[in-house]
Amino acid sequence: MSERDAIKRHPGDPRPQLPPRAQLHEWRGSAASDVIRRRAGRAGPTPPWPELRVVVRPAAREPPAARCAAAPSPRPSREARDPPRPPPPDGTCVEEQLRPVYLQVWLLRCVQIELLSSRRCSELEKRTEVYNSKKNSMMGSEGFSPGSSEEDPSSDVTATSSKHYLCGYCAAFTNIAVTFPIQKVLFRQQLYGLKTKDAIQQLQKDGIRNLYRGILPPLMQKTTTLALMFGLYEDFSSLLHSHTTAPELLTRSMAAVLAGTTEAVLTPFERVQTLLQDYKHHDKFTNTYQAFKVLKVYGMREYYRGLVPILLRNGPSNVLFFGLRGPIKQCLPEATSYSTHLVNDFICGGLLGAMLGFLFFPMNVVKARMQAQIGGEFQSFSTVFVKIWLERDRKLINLFRGAHLNYHRSVLSWGIINATYEFLLKLL
Structure with missing residues (x-):
């Protein structure tokens, strides 16, 4: 075959x-x-x-x-x-002769792999540092503690600070839309020393049409103020931390004071809000534009009447708010979901807002009295405070008249602000 x-x-x-x-x-x-x-x-x-x-x-x-x-x-x-x-002259196999060469190649490959792995480890460490710095910059608003660092590139700092501005603006808008009627009742009590029932009856007589009268100035003022409060606090913190060697606690406190002082630039909006909420001025102007036009006659200084109590209120309240927000949240039960995080942020902001609102309530009383005046002599903070003290029979309880309503309003207001701010910050 x-x-x-x-x-x-x-x-x-x-x-x-x-x-x-x-x-x-x-x-x-x-x-x-x-x-x-x-x-x-x-x-x-x-x-x-x-x-x-x-x-x-x-x-x-x-x-x-x-x-x-x-x-x-x-x-x-x-x-x-x-x-x-x-055959080879020494009587060995070719494979045995090439064995040292194979060993050298294997060692070189091991060295190459080791160098590559070390390079990757260094890159991973750098990425981890950048991530931690971004996380600290975002979570730093919950409270400051010595040892936390924020070393971000300029582009990352710009993006992060813009998020804080936007979240603060949206949080303030939500708060004003919900709590403006309560704020109006509180203002009547601060200005005239009325009881809660009498202030509510005044609003009922004004009618539902005038319930949201004067909302535009606080809407413009509060949204801008809170945007500056959160955004400038982060910007000043990064700036002071990168240009000074002071302790973290000091730089954070100084950043909070600077942010509160910068907010005082928007005093004219708060001034017009006071005039629009006072029923004695209802016949003089009906909207924000007319109020600004009336004050223009008295000069630029008239817009900033009541600036001193605003400065005495904003700086210390910002220091306490940003300094105690983190520790208070740590004392609450640990959050395991978005809803529990939202509840914890609401409780934390509400407690801080209520405490600060009650502590600085006399400042707001003096401010309301100073800003309700149009024209005339510019009286000092101490003079107006003594005058109110004498009018209210020299009793501290009369000076805090309306503080209980302010307490409840602050719990709701700052709870909404803090919860909305943190929620939007996590989304962005």
Whole structure:
């Protein structure tokens, strides 16, 4: 039987298969690959093949020593085509000679992998530092503690501070829309020393149409004030931390005072709000534009009547608010979801707002009395305070008349502000 007849062409071919202990050594023709694929079960029957020359030899595996000794091949055809190499002079195998080279290559590869891994570790550490600095800058508004650092690039600082401005603006807008009627009742009590029931009856007589009268100035003033309060606090904190070596507690406190002082620039809005909420001035002007126009006649100084009590209120209240917000939140139960975070932020802001509102309530009483006046002499803070003290029979409880309503309003107002601010800050 010839070599060509020893190959089975397709499943229907009656000729015998290749011997079981044989293998193809060399072949010619384009159909050899089809033979191999069909033997592996990946090809079907094909039409008759062209001429094919196949060499068949036994599949005997040579021992390793035979390869190293370079013994002459028993096949003359292979020996004629590829003559054997002479053995090495020292009698060792070629693989043994190349073993040191392999070892050197392996060591170089290990060093390369080690250098690459160390470089990746350093890059990971840098990214971790940047992430922690961003996280500290965002979470720093919850309270400040010595040791926290904020080292962000200028672009990151700009993006982060803009988020604080936007979140503060939206939080103030939500707060004013909800609590303005309560604030109006409180203002009547501060200005005239009325009881809560009498102040509510005054608002009922004014009618529902005048309930939100004067909302535009506090809306403009409060939204801008809170945007500056949160945004400038972050900006001043970063600026002082990067340009001074003072302790973190001192820089944070100074940033809060500077932010509160900057808020006082918007005193004209608070001044117009006071005039619009006073029923004695209802016949003089009906909207914000007319109020500003009336005050323009008295000069720029008239817009800033009552500036001193505002400065005495804003700076210390900001220091206490930003300084105690973090510790108070840490005392609350740990939050595990967005809803619990929202509740904790509301409680934290409400408690702080109520405490600060009650503490600085006399400042607001003096401010309301000073800003309710149009024209005339500019009286000092101490003079107005003594006058109110004498009018209210020199009793501290009369000086805090309306403070209980301010307490409840502050719980609701600052709870909404803090919860909305933190919620929007996490979303952005």
